[in-house]
Amino acid sequence: xxxxxxxxxxxxxxxxxxxxxxxxxxxxxxxxxxxxxxxxxxxxxxxxxxxxxxxxxxxxxxxxxxxxxx
Numbered sequence: 001x002x003x004x005x006x007x008x009x010x011x012x013x014x015x016x017x018x019x020x021x022x023x024x025x026x027x028x029x030x031x032x033x034x035x036x037x038x039x040x041x042x043x044x045x046x047x048x049x050x051x052x053x054x055x056x057x058x059x060x061x062x063x064x065x066x067x068x069x070x
Contacts, residue, residue, distance in 0.1 A: 001015065002017075030043075031043040031046070034046070
């Protein structure tokens, strides 16, 4: 294959794709609100950092440890 998913397109690949009349595109989804179990949240609720994920993982690990020792 010329490209694989996630691979950045270099200048030579871009030139070849242009000759084949294949144009790059992007798409996205802009959330306005999130509905869950009767509650409505703003899109900022999904702003999760790596530090947030690590903290949640540590909490879950501690809870599992307490359950297994308890």
